[in-house]
Amino acid sequence: MKKILLCCGTGVATSTVVNKKLEAELIKRGHKGKFTITQCKAVEVPTKSASADLCVSTIASSYTCHCPLIVATNLLINRNTEEIYDQIEEALFGE
Amino acid sequence: MFDKKIALFNQNVKNRDEALALLANEFVKNGVVEDNFLDGIMAREAVFPTGLELNNMGAAIPHTDPEYVKESQIGFMTLEKPVIFQFMGDISQDIEVSVIFMLALKEGNSQMEMLPKLMDLFMLDDVMNDLRDVKTYEEFYEIINKSGLVD
Numbered sequence: 001m002k003k004i005l006l007c008c009g010t011g012v013a014t015s016t017v018v019n020k021k022l023e024a025e026l027i028k029r030g031h032k033g034k035f036t037i038t039q040c041k042a043v044e045v046p047t048k049s050a051s052a053d054l055c056v057s058t059i060a061s062s063y064t065c066h067c068p069l070i071v072a073t074n075l076l077i078n079r080n081t082e083e084i085y086d087q088i089e090e091a092l093f094g095e
Numbered sequence: 096m097f098d099k100k101i102a103l104f105n106q107n108v109k110n111r112d113e114a115l116a117l118l119a120n121e122f123v124k125n126g127v128v129e130d131n132f133l134d135g136i137m138a139r140e141a142v143f144p145t146g147l148e149l150n151n152m153g154a155a156i157p158h159t160d161p162e163y164v165k166e167s168q169i170g171f172m173t174l175e176k177p178v179i180f181q182f183m184g185d186i187s188q189d190i191e192v193s194v195i196f197m198l199a200l201k202e203g204n205s206q207m208e209m210l211p212k213l214m215d216l217f218m219l220d221d222v223m224n225d226l227r228d229v230k231t232y233e234e235f236y237e238i239i240n241k242s243g244l245v246d
Contacts, residue, residue: 009143010160012202014183017210041160042143059143060186073184077147077217 002035002092005052005067007059011041014058018075022056025085031093054091096209097245099125101170101197102235111178111192115140115157118172118197127166128199135159136197146180146190151220152227153190155180156213158198169209170197171235173227194227209244216242 006022008015019037026035040048042063049055049066056072068091072084101121108114119133129135139145139159146155177191196213216222222238229235239245 009139009145010158010200012161013158013198013200013210014156016207017214020207020211059183062142062186071184073147073182076183076214077149078215079148079218 002053003051004035004037004092005045005048005055006037006039007042007045007055007057008039009042009059011039011044014076015039018056018058018072021075021078022072022085022088025081026089026092029085029089031089035092054088056088096167096169097236097239099127099168099170100232101125101168102232103170103172104230104235105173105175107175108178111140111180112137114172114174114178114195115197118157118170118195121170122168122197122199125168127164127168129163129165132159132163132199135163140180144181144183144186146182146192147217148182148190149217149220149223152194152223153177153180153192154194154196154217154223155190155192156196156198158200161200161202164199164201166199167201168199169213170199171195172197173229194223209246212243216244 006015046064052067055065055069058073074080122128136157136159145157172195174193177193179189180192182188182190
């Protein structure tokens with residue numbers, strides 16, 4: 001089970017938007033049941049990232065992250081999403 | 096989340112901070128946020144900015160932690176001339192913003208359905224052009240209602 005940490009500034013706004021989209025896309029790509037998504041706020045990343053496989057963030061990375069990090073702001077507005085989803089998929093399930 | 100009718104159209108402001116102060120003050124006047132809501136908005140914007148580059152304009156979604164919020168509400172503002180915000184995904188990138196949706200959000204499920212619809216709206220170029228040009232609350236309401244943002 002891959003643990004995705006989904007982070008935004010407050011943990012209640014933009015990460016909520018991306019949560020549903022990311023979940024749907026990973027299921028569409030055949031990864032159903034192979035991942036969990038936990039939302040958090042940016043200030044929690046330094047501690048929570050230690051036990052995560054990947055951190056996906058809607059905001060710029062001015063914080064310490066102990067796992068691979070992908071800034072995915074454009075997922076919010078569905079701009080250039082394929083490239084971002086490919087990166088996320090590769091980071092989680094790539095060889 | 097629009098029931099307080101917080102909306103300011105075609106405002107003439109010098110910069111981002113003035114725009115944020117003007118709009119945040121409407122939230123305070125309506126009693127939906129704590130008196131220091133603007134402090135929260137400014138602190139957040141300085142560290143984690145909220146500008147987004149759309150196809151045909153820049154938009155921003157300033158918001159802050161739930162502890163500043165009494166009741167979830169969304170405020171809208173258009174600017175006569177764009178002001179500079181920074182990109183949410185990269186603080187070194189400037190964005191000329193003409194449309195602002197300020198979000199006062201409590202924790203919970205109220206935003207789960209509305210926020211994704213708002214983000215989808217940002218990519219509809221015609222709708223965003225119309226939103227930027229609205230002059231009255233009635234025109235604004237018609238657009239957001241048609242877009243499914245009003246529950």
